[in-house]
Amino acid sequence: MDISFILIQLLNGLQYGLLLFLVASGLTLVFGIMGIINLAHGSFYMVGAYLAFSLSAMTGSLLLAVLLGVVLSVVLGIVLERLLFRHLYQRDHLYQVLLTYGLILVFEELRSIIWGDDVHGVAIPALLNFSLPLTDTLSYPVYRLAISGVCLALALGMYVLIQKTRLGMMIRAGASNREMVQSLGINIKLIYTLVFALGVALAAFAGMIAAPVSSVFPNMGAQVLIICFVVVVIGGIGSVRGALLAAILIGMADTFGKVLVPEFAGMTIYVLMALVLLWRPEGLFKRA
């Protein structure tokens, strides 16, 4: 195993981890701030991928498709929050699980009606469709590097939004004392709608940019959802920082697991989760 091979695996692990982070960050934010366990969060990833498929076919450009898709997913987030999720905040987790599991079925059925049950592919934009040669025989696709770059930029943007802006302070304050935030004249319902829509948009965006490398297929949300729950638990429920670190750890464990111990590849991330929880039962970062 030479150095460029390891480098490729590192880049793959990073790219996969960062993509997971985009999905998991919304999941952990919505749980940490509104207290909602959203099983349908993986469906937003799927919706994103299918939107990228249809919109890029329509417009002929993945970039345009992503821009349109993000707008549509923000709208979807606002509508879902106003119509359904708003009624869950004061309720027991059982209601949340029932409603959000029901939503998975609704989304899958809609997907089947609109797009059918076939597997689809999305073309890599021509501009990014080439590889950087590493050695004579090995090279690395630029599109994957672009995914990592975009995800890192978004992670940085989220850090600034949550840690440095007044809106971020209000969001964090809302996680600790909802009533007090309202008593200071801040419209907490509006903040919840924003956070929810942001979570939906991030997950859908991840699905859109992943579509060219992972293809677009039924039930693709379920797989991502389970891994994202692992990320959220390892990172510490409600912590965006934790989700970033955990997502990269999971990305690496999964990638290197497949290469180094292929017989156990399906288990590596769960072994990692068990080890982290033995060491820190509350996850890497306590709830912020």
Next chain:
Amino acid sequence: MSETLLRADGLHTYYGASHVLRGVDFEVAKGETIGLMGRNGMGKTTLIRSMLGLVRPRQGRVSVRGEDMTDAPPHSIARRGIAYVPEGRGIFPNLSVRENLVMAARPGVDGRRDWDFERVVATFPRLGERLGHGGGQLSGGEQQMLTIGRALMTNPDLLILDEATEGLAPLIAREIWSIIKTIRASGIATVIVDKNYGAVMSLANRCVVLVKGRVVFSGSAAELSSNPEVMHRYLSL
């Protein structure tokens, strides 16, 4: 008579089956200081929370500056110039001292910006020394200063203080009282709930005594002192 800021008419509030407020009328005028008194469990906090939209009264009406706010969300009521320092303080422990203050900043109803970050820090120098600390790392007295400072950041016309000195060492409590005096002198109306009746009566233009969800007395501190019946029976003084 000056403008009425906050007004409650015939409030009836329940917690489950228990009937906590039984027809309370209450009024705060601009610049006025009101001592809201009564023993524990008589409905003081419930009255405040009912007027702020945090608990919904089953009957009665709440208005702010003459506008009906009975069914308004708490943030709309707050935005009409009312700030609340709740019992137990309600600081955000996961935000720094600076963030606790900055997140609340807002001009007053008429666009006034008398209170900003610099003035709050100047008023509470102890907070200025701890701007980077988490809200949860502060002592009880510092937390109380932070809650009051945060309330002032919203440039309110009315500040409601529920048990602001509870559980504080006498020296710290005295500091809080002197700050309340300064706030009062700056023209902000206050509603003060506190176990230290002496301090409340020395500041209040009007004292209101609640007993079992009803107002049994409303008048000046002098009238209250000359009413041994209310003083003894309802306030145990």
